[in-house]
Amino acid sequence: MPRQVTSFSNETVKRIRALRDKKARREQGLFLAEGLRIIAEARDSRRLPETIVFASGGLHPLAAEIIAATEAAGGDAIETTPDILSKMSGKDNPQMLLGAYRQPATDLARIDRTSSPLWMVLQSLRDPGNIGTILRTGDAVGAGGLILLDDSADPYSVEAVRASMGAIFTQAVAAARWDEFLLWLRSGPGQLVGTSLKTDTDYLSARYEQPCFLLIGNEQAGLPSAYEAECDLLVKIPMAGRADSLNAAIAAAVMAFQVRASWRG
Amino acid sequence: MPRQVTSFSNETVKRIRALRDKKARREQGLFLAEGLRIIAEARDSRRLPETIVFASGGLHPLAAEIIAATEAAGGDAIETTPDILSKMSGKDNPQMLLGAYRQPATDLARIDRTSSPLWMVLQSLRDPGNIGTILRTGDAVGAGGLILLDDSADPYSVEAVRASMGAIFTQAVAAARWDEFLLWLRSGPGQLVGTSLKTDTDYLSARYEQPCFLLIGNEQAGLPSAYEAECDLLVKIPMAGRADSLNAAIAAAVMAFQVRASWRG
Numbered sequence: 011m012p013r014q015v016t017s018f019s020n021e022t023v024k025r026i027r028a029l030r031d032k033k034a035r036r037e038q039g040l041f042l043a044e045g046l047r048i049i050a051e052a053r054d055s056r057r058l059p060e061t062i063v064f065a066s067g068g069l070h071p072l073a074a075e076i077i078a079a080t081e082a083a084g085g086d087a088i089e090t091t092p093d094i095l096s097k098m099s100g101k102d103n104p105q106m107l108l109g110a111y112r113q114p115a116t117d118l119a120r121i122d123r124t125s126s127p128l129w130m131v132l133q134s135l136r137d138p139g140n141i142g143t144i145l146r147t148g149d150a151v152g153a154g155g156l157i158l159l160d161d162s163a164d165p166y167s168v169e170a171v172r173a174s175m176g177a178i179f180t181q182a183v184a185a186a187r188w189d190e191f192l193l194w195l196r197s198g199p200g201q202l203v204g205t206s207l208k209t210d211t212d213y214l215s216a217r218y219e220q221p222c223f224l225l226i227g228n229e230q231a232g233l234p235s236a237y238e239a240e241c242d243l244l245v246k247i248p249m250a251g252r253a254d255s256l257n258a259a260i261a262a263a264v265m266a267f268q269v270r271a272s273w274r275g
Numbered sequence: 276m277p278r279q280v281t282s283f284s285n286e287t288v289k290r291i292r293a294l295r296d297k298k299a300r301r302e303q304g305l306f307l308a309e310g311l312r313i314i315a316e317a318r319d320s321r322r323l324p325e326t327i328v329f330a331s332g333g334l335h336p337l338a339a340e341i342i343a344a345t346e347a348a349g350g351d352a353i354e355t356t357p358d359i360l361s362k363m364s365g366k367d368n369p370q371m372l373l374g375a376y377r378q379p380a381t382d383l384a385r386i387d388r389t390s391s392p393l394w395m396v397l398q399s400l401r402d403p404g405n406i407g408t409i410l411r412t413g414d415a416v417g418a419g420g421l422i423l424l425d426d427s428a429d430p431y432s433v434e435a436v437r438a439s440m441g442a443i444f445t446q447a448v449a450a451a452r453w454d455e456f457l458l459w460l461r462s463g464p465g466q467l468v469g470t471s472l473k474t475d476t477d478y479l480s481a482r483y484e485q486p487c488f489l490l491i492g493n494e495q496a497g498l499p500s501a502y503e504a505e506c507d508l509l510v511k512i513p514m515a516g517r518a519d520s521l522n523a524a525i526a527a528a529v530m531a532f533q534v535r536a537s538w539r540g
Contacts, residue, residue: 051517139404143522152515173522180517214536250417250535252316252445257408257438260528263521267529268536270515271479 126154142173155182391419407438
């Protein structure tokens with residue numbers, strides 16, 4: 011049976027609210043997903059929350075089903091007021107369902123590169139919305155997952171999880187320093203592909219090999235030269251306008267769809 | 276000579292700060308751009324602000340040049356403290372340069388469809404970040420501009436301008452109701468292309484004609500059926516993963532780059 015919580019000062023309320031902060035996420039090893047759509051997506055990927063919180067009254071049948079499944083799996087179900095849910099989610103119009111999920115380990119050893127022809131690799135991406143959007147794009151294009159290099163934003167932040175639209179549960183996620191990643195990459199098959207202004211190779215005519223690792227650089231600085239130098243292939247997306255760059259999530263998508271298109275052709 | 280402003284209650288400070296709200300933008304007919312990069316981009320597109328505000332000390336030579344040009348063109352230059360600039364920009368780490376620009380008229384009559392082979396058309400997009408990102412993508416891919424249908428977010432909001440990375444100054448922008456847009460569209464050449472799940476036509480094999488009008492639907496609901504029915508071409512971007520949709524700005528970019536690729540081939 012769900013526990014009833016009616017106090018703002020309840021320990022579970024405080025613990026879940028704290029998951030908006032990276033430090034608390036790291037300490038607890040948990041992250042938040044909000045809303046029935048993403049939580050149902052997680053369940054379809056056989057992931058249930060450790061704690062699920064919902065507002066009293068008018069529960070969607072699918073929500074009720076996931077709450078029951080969470081309890082059956084030993085998780086904690088908490089029924090509370092819209093006010094308290096609002097405090098937990100930090101929004102005026104909160105989603106009526108919150109789940110706190112265990113963060114998977116993010117070491118490279120978890121990545122099975124043979125499980126997919128395409129992998130996204132992000133170097134020091136700082137915008138969690140971009141990271142979530144790239145997860146969502148990765149799911150759409152059939153990528154296996156996301157490897158975060160150096161000082162990237164947290165893929166388990168609320169904003170990244172929201173932008174992923176559930177792909178945080180379907181895409182593998184790993185984090186590593188550049189040197190560590192290179193060692194791992196060169197220990198098996200894999201073409202490292204970067205976008206660059208310093209090449210004449212058009213992204214439309216390049217030959218992409220499987221597994222392909224698409225390397226996307228930081229939003230402001232792009233890829234460091236030393237990283238470009240390690241790429242097996244550098245390609246250019248020709249720009250028709252005044253600007254010389256794309257939004258990082260857009261560049262990742264244009265490249266990923268072109269790589270896939272080249273294999274479908 | 277720049278005016279010195281040292282009071283938070285100064286009328287100009289209040290008026291510029293108010294430009295974060297859509298109502299004030301409409302009343303004043305102005306919008307804000309922040310930071311040297313975007314303001315220099317505007318100048319390169321022969322657009323100067325009516326009012327330019329900067330913090331005392333350590334001015335970049337390019338900023339000084341644009342401030343002088345603004346004054347020479349009859350605009351207002353205001354030198355103030357970092358504190359007041361911070362209040363105007365609503366951020367703790369404000370850009371050291373703000374410009375208030377006149378909003379161009381947004382009637383369809385301003386759009387010269389023969390000036391570009393590609394136009395972006397957004398139906399009720401609600402996220403200003405998406406609108407700014409699509410402007411930036413449009414610039415990169417050589418689109419002529421953006422037509423906003425129905426209840427779209429304001430392309431002149433601070434968030435949209437920021438995400439556009441200056442493309443708000445290089446892309447034409449129009450706004451219209453659907454009926455009005457259709458009348459205008461059918462009064463000249465133009466292929467209206469929508470993305471849909473209800474077609475078998477792959478976006479990679481479709482034939483795109485010039486000028487091509489790419490229609491992107493609302494983030495949540497996608498395109499209404501009645502709008503799809505008016506399209507000259509419906510295409511599908513096949514999804515490999517669990518999800519059946521892409522982020523709106525991603526879908527716009529994947530389509531725009533493919534349309535352009537089909538013409539380059």
